Amino acid sequence: MTMPLNAKPAVHAAVAPAPSAGWITRRQLTLAAVLLLAASWAFLSDFSVTLLSYVGLCALVAVGLVMLTGVAGMTSFGQAAFVGVGAYATAWACTSPQAAAWLAWLPPAWLPWAGLALGLVLAAAVAWVLGAITLKLAGHYLPLCTIAWGLSLYFLFGNLELLGGHTGITGLPALSIGGAALATPRALGPLIWAVLLLSLWALHNLLDSREGRAIRTLKSGRVMAESMGVDTGRYRIKVFVLAALLGAVSGWLYAHLQRFVNPTPFNLNIGIEYLFMAVVGGAGHLWGAVLGAALITLLKEQLQDWLPRLLGSSGNFEVIVFGLLMLVVLQRYADGLWPRLAQWSGRWLKADPAEHLPAAAAPLAQRTLPPRGQVVLQAHEVTKRFGGLVANNAVNMSVKAGEVHALIGPNGAGKSTFFNMISGVDDPTTGEVRLMGKPMTGKPSREFAALGLSRSFQHVRLLGQRTVLENVAVGAHRRAHRGWVASMLRLDRAEEAAVLAEARRQIERCGLGAHADAPAASLALGQQRIVEIARALASQPAVLLLDEPAAGLRHLEKQALARLLEQLRAEGLGILVVEHDMEFVMNLADRITVLEFGTVIAEGTPAQIQGNQRVLDAYLGGSDDLGAAA
Numbered sequence: 247m248t249m250p251l252n253a254k255p256a257v258h259a260a261v262a263p264a265p266s267a268g269w270i271t272r273r274q275l276t277l278a279a280v281l282l283l284a285a286s287w288a289f290l291s292d293f294s295v296t297l298l299s300y301v302g303l304c305a306l307v308a309v310g311l312v313m314l315t316g317v318a319g320m321t322s323f324g325q326a327a328f329v330g331v332g333a334y335a336t337a338w339a340c341t342s343p344q345a346a347a348w349l350a351w352l353p354p355a356w357l358p359w360a361g362l363a364l365g366l367v368l369a370a371a372v373a374w375v376l377g378a379i380t381l382k383l384a385g386h387y388l389p390l391c392t393i394a395w396g397l398s399l400y401f402l403f404g405n406l407e408l409l410g411g412h413t414g415i416t417g418l419p420a421l422s423i424g425g426a427a428l429a430t431p432r433a434l435g436p437l438i439w440a441v442l443l444l445s446l447w448a449l450h451n452l453l454d455s456r457e458g459r460a461i462r463t464l465k466s467g468r469v470m471a472e473s474m475g476v477d478t479g480r481y482r483i484k485v486f487v488l489a490a491l492l493g494a495v496s497g498w499l500y501a502h503l504q505r506f507v508n509p510t511p512f513n514l515n516i517g518i519e520y521l522f523m524a525v526v527g528g529a530g531h532l533w534g535a536v537l538g539a540a541l542i543t544l545l546k547e548q549l550q551d552w553l554p555r556l557l558g559s560s561g562n563f564e565v566i567v568f569g570l571l572m573l574v575v576l577q578r579y580a581d582g583l584w585p586r587l588a589q590w591s592g593r594w595l596k597a598d599p600a601e602h603l604p605a606a607a608a609p610l611a612q613r614t615l616p617p618r619g620q621v622v623l624q625a626h627e628v629t630k631r632f633g634g635l636v637a638n639n640a641v642n643m644s645v646k647a648g649e650v651h652a653l654i655g656p657n658g659a660g661k662s663t664f665f666n667m668i669s670g671v672d673d674p675t676t677g678e679v680r681l682m683g684k685p686m687t688g689k690p691s692r693e694f695a696a697l698g699l700s701r702s703f704q705h706v707r708l709l710g711q712r713t714v715l716e717n718v719a720v721g722a723h724r725r726a727h728r729g730w731v732a733s734m735l736r737l738d739r740a741e742e743a744a745v746l747a748e749a750r751r752q753i754e755r756c757g758l759g760a761h762a763d764a765p766a767a768s769l770a771l772g773q774q775r776i777v778e779i780a781r782a783l784a785s786q787p788a789v790l791l792l793d794e795p796a797a798g799l800r801h802l803e804k805q806a807l808a809r810l811l812e813q814l815r816a817e818g819l820g821i822l823v824v825e826h827d828m829e830f831v832m833n834l835a836d837r838i839t840v841l842e843f844g845t846v847i848a849e850g851t852p853a854q855i856q857g858n859q860r861v862l863d864a865y866l867g868g869s870d871d872l873g874a875a876a
């Protein structure tokens with residue numbers, strides 16, 4: 247999917263804190279709120295403390311959904327089932343004679359921790375298996391599947407004798423830490439909130455890293471991300487498992503807060519409620535989960551109280567009100583309430599100081615380029631059919647290191663299709679593509695990236711709301727290695743500094759230094775194409791494919807682009823460029839291949855092509871300006 251970059255103004259540009267007048271930063275405000283909560287905890291009523299504990303528990307699940315749905319674009323109605331896995335795992339570990347026999351060597355106070363470990367392992371395993379099966383499904387099938395397994399797990403809890411059937415399991419012990427029993431909400435609540443705040447911190451760190459950038463591509467940029475070497479299928483499963491683990495931790499805490507479990511809190515209704523929380527709060531914002539959880543928990547509480555009194559009969563009226571509320575909120579605030587709150591508070595908050603990254607560590611992985619003149623990319627009899635349409639008809643072509651090869655032809659000739667064939671985005675119907683001498687039939691585009699091919703897209707594929715810098719940094723994905731845990735714990739900073747420095751270098755090289763920190767969607771379309779080139783260069787490619795890079799550029803910008811490509815050629819890159827501007831092509835290319843109706847009609851030097859009668863004929867019928875350039 248391509249993003250309609252121009253259609254929509256950059257939302258985040260509006261949300262980003264203005265250079266601003268306030269006296270307190272967002273971070274300081276957060277810290278102050280946390281300290282206030284901690285200081286007032288002992289003085290709050292039992293009722294408030296209980297309510298806040300539930301808000302914390304719900305927020306923990308909702309923040310997993312923010313990652314899954316808001317950030318990574320996968321909707322799940324079944325999250326309550328993972329909460330159930332966490333709750334039932336610890337209930338079983340703490341109360342069943344079977345578990346007692348197996349865990350006899352463990353001091354009794356440790357049983358809940360064994361329960362936590364069991365819950366996490368089970369939730370991860372279930373999520374991994376479900377994810378591997380269902381995440382491949384596109385469109386509406388994924389949400390439908392989450393409903394299906396949400397229901398199945400719920401009925402499993404209710405029907406397993408081992409788990410107490412529909413009555414559930416009673417007699418869970420309180421958690422104890424260092425000999426202190428956390429038997430009441432007042433005692434357990436601080437642990438719940440500590441876990442929540444730690445999770446928020448870790449997830450914030452994760453999103454602000456190499457791995458986070460890869461996760462952000464999952465929603466709308468998967469084709470692009472694969473072309474930059476990101477294994478998006480794997481990332482999707484990992485986010486899914488992460489959300490399940492957060493649910494399981496919430497379930498574990500919940501079980502020890504309630505001290506009993508039954509299937510009711512883990513049914514589909516509640517799964518939908520968790521999704522409400524994430525979406526109403528602000529599906530793409532971590533703190534939106536806390537806001538959504540607080541709003542919905544408090545509202546539910548109030549409505550359950552008031553509605554029956556108001557209507558004079560009992561029933562689950564709050565569900566109806568919820569439904570209506572959801573409609574109104576989503577109608578008016580499609581991105582949830584958090585962005586609005588952030589925008590409003592941005593007026594009186596000071597901007598957080600920019601993070602100081604440490605000095606960049608060892609430079610990023612470098613590729614040794616193949617010797618000049620060596621064939622780096624070869625297409626042999628590549629044919630692509632779309633039903634009856636032959637978009638590419640037995641196309642032969644090669645690109646050598648240290649040359650610029652241009653692919654030209656009228657609109658609809660099959661140039662972009664050919665690009666997809668030779669970059670692994672799509673598979674040829676017949677024929678073979680070799681990259682660095684290796685046959686690539688059936689390989690995904692990330693394996694092309696691994697061998698040193700990088701590309702831009704005719705219809706730009708940028709994350710419009712992220713900065714130019716972040717977009718370009720995605721290109722360097724494969725050159726760095728720090729994983730999720732390192733990112734969450736901020737152990738990736740030296741490598742991150744190196745990645746960002748490299749991204750900035752490529753942005754400056756492409757002449758967009760002044761725009762590095764602007765949202766990509768705020769740039770003109772021509773400049774967005776240049777961002778795509780910078781992103782491709784950040785991967786340090788040996789082969790560079792550019793699909794209409796000069797479209798939408800002004801004359802001087804085109805000249806700058808031509809100079810950049812000349813420089814890259816001099817460095818030894820093999821470059822294949824599709825371009826309609828004949829002056830640009832004729833001055834730059836070493837060789838030209840001409841496509842018409844999917845078939846190669848000529849190949850040669852610019853001089854040969856300009857003198858080729860068949861090419862002239864093809865172009866006279868079209869709207870291009872070969873004649874003028876010749």
Ligand code: ADP
Pocket residue numbers: 632635637655656657658659660661662663664
């Ligand atoms: P170019 O880039 O040279 O303008 P394209 O490669 O985009 O041409 O398109 C070549 C032909 O293939 C066009 O007729 C186009 O409509 C068709 N085509 C491209 N992609 C698809 C697709 N996914 N399904 C069906 N037809 C397609």
Ligand code: MG
Pocket residue numbers: 661662663704
């Ligand atoms: Mg095209």
